[in-house]
Amino acid sequence: MTSAVLRTSDAQRPYADSEPLTLEQLPVPAPRAGEVLVKIERASLCHSDLSVINGSRIRPLPMALGHEASGTVSGVGPGVQGVKAGDRVVLVFVPSCGHCKACAGGRPALCHRAAEANGAGDLLHGEAILRSASGERINHHLGVSAFSEYAVVARESVVVIDDDVPLDVAAMFGCAALTGIGAVIHSANVTEGQSVIVFGMGAVGLAAVMAAVQIPGTTVIAIDPLAEKQALALRCGAHFAGPPAEASDLVAAHTQFGADVAIEAVGSARVMEACLELLDRGGALVSVGLPHPDQMLNVQALQFAGTGKRLIGSYMGDADPARDIPAYVQMWRDGRLPVELLHTDTKPLAEINQGLDDLADGLVVRRLFTCDAV
Structure with missing residues (x-):
C-alpha cells in the first residue's frame, strides 16, 4: 500500500x-x-x-x-x-x-x-x-x-x-467538527443568550461558529486576518466578522461588558492573552489550538480570582x-x-x-x- x-x-x-x-x-x-x-x-x-x-x-x-x-x-x-x-x-x-x-x-x-x-x-x-x-x-x-x-x-x-x-x-x-463543536457544547457549555468570539477561522474555528449559532440568542463574532475566511465565517452563520485589529471594537459594539466565551483556535499564546482581555467578568477562554511548546502565557494572574475569568483546555472538544x-x-x-x-x-x-x-x-x-x- x-x-x-x-x-x-x-x-x-x-x-x-x-x-x-x-x-x-x-x-x-x-x-x-x-x-x-x-x-x-x-x-x-x-x-x-x-x-x-x-x-x-x-x-x-x-x-x-x-x-x-x-x-x-x-x-x-x-x-x-x-x-x-x-x-x-x-x-x-x-x-x-x-x-x-x-x-x-x-x-x-x-x-x-x-x-x-x-x-x-x-x-x-x-x-x-x-x-x-x-x-x-x-x-x-x-x-x-x-x-x-x-x-x-x-x-x-x-x-x-x-x-x-x-x-x-x-x-x-x-x-x-468533533473538536470545534465540542469546544462550544461540552468545554464552554455555551448557553442561551451568551456572546461568543472565535479566533481563527480554520476548520475547527468555523465548526465552533456553526455550533455556537445553533444556541438560541447567541451573538457570534468571528476573527481572522484573511478577508476570505471572514466571509466564510459569515456563510457558516457568524453574526459579525473582522480581522484581529477590530476584535476589541466588535466586542464593544455587540456585547454589553465583554464576551462571555472566547474560543482560541489559532494555537498562539499571544492570541490567548488577547482573548482574556476581551472577556466579561466570569467569562471563559477555551483553548483549542496547539501553540508551540516553547510559547508561554504572560497574563495578569489577578484576572482569574479578581474577575472570575476561567481558562479551559479543550482536547478533541471533550x-x-x-x-x-x-x-x-x-x-x-x-x-x-x-x-x-x-x-x-x-x-x-x-x-x-x-x-x-x-x-x-x-x-x-x-x-x-x-x-x-x-
Whole structure:
C-alpha cells in the first residue's frame, strides 16, 4: 500500500520542494485482536499534521501521518464487535479504552491509555504494526495514519456511519467538527443568550461558529486576518466578522461588558492573552489550538480570582465520539451544521507536500486527499 511517511522534522519551507512526506510502499498489515482494517477513502489535512511536520508536536519518527479520515472496513480482527466488512466509518484519533480514570469519569477524549499509545506511535491494543518493505518499524500517527491506502486501527478508533453521508463530509467529523463543536457544547457549555468570539477561522474555528449559532440568542463574532475566511465565517452563520485589529471594537459594539466565551483556535499564546482581555467578568477562554511548546502565557494572574475569568483546555472538544459523531451527523442532515463549507477541494495523495504549504499559508480550510495507489 502507498503511505505518506515522515522521516524528519527538519524540512524547510516550501514543503513542495523539501518534501518532508515521502510516498512509500508498505506491506498491508493484518488486523490483530481488537483491531480493524480500513480502506481509506478520504483523508483530511489538518494543522495537527502540520504541527508534526514543523516540529511543534514531537512524535517518534519515522511515522505514517494523517489522523482525520473516512473509509470502508475491509476486515476485522478476532473479538471485534459492532463493525463488519463493508461498513462506512469515521476514524477517531483518541481510541478511548473505556476503563481508565478519564474514561470512567465520562471524559474519553482524555483517555490515559490512548494518550500513552498515541505518544509512543503505537495502537491501543498493541505496539506499532506498520513496517517498511525492509522490516523497519513505522510509527502510527494518533492511532490512525490516514494518509495511506489502508489503515489498521483499534476498534475504538472507528465510528460506523450510514451510507448516505458523503465521504468528503464524513471525514471532517473525526477531528474538525468533533473538536470545534465540542469546544462550544461540552468545554464552554455555551448557553442561551451568551456572546461568543472565535479566533481563527480554520476548520475547527468555523465548526465552533456553526455550533455556537445553533444556541438560541447567541451573538457570534468571528476573527481572522484573511478577508476570505471572514466571509466564510459569515456563510457558516457568524453574526459579525473582522480581522484581529477590530476584535476589541466588535466586542464593544455587540456585547454589553465583554464576551462571555472566547474560543482560541489559532494555537498562539499571544492570541490567548488577547482573548482574556476581551472577556466579561466570569467569562471563559477555551483553548483549542496547539501553540508551540516553547510559547508561554504572560497574563495578569489577578484576572482569574479578581474577575472570575476561567481558562479551559479543550482536547478533541471533550467529546465522546461514539455518542457525538452520530448526533453531529444528524445535525448536518437537518441542515444545522453545513460542514461541507469546510471542504476546499480534493487532491490525490501525490500532492500532499504542496497541501502542507497551502494549509500553512491559509489558502485552504480542509483539503481532502484520495489515497488510492500512486
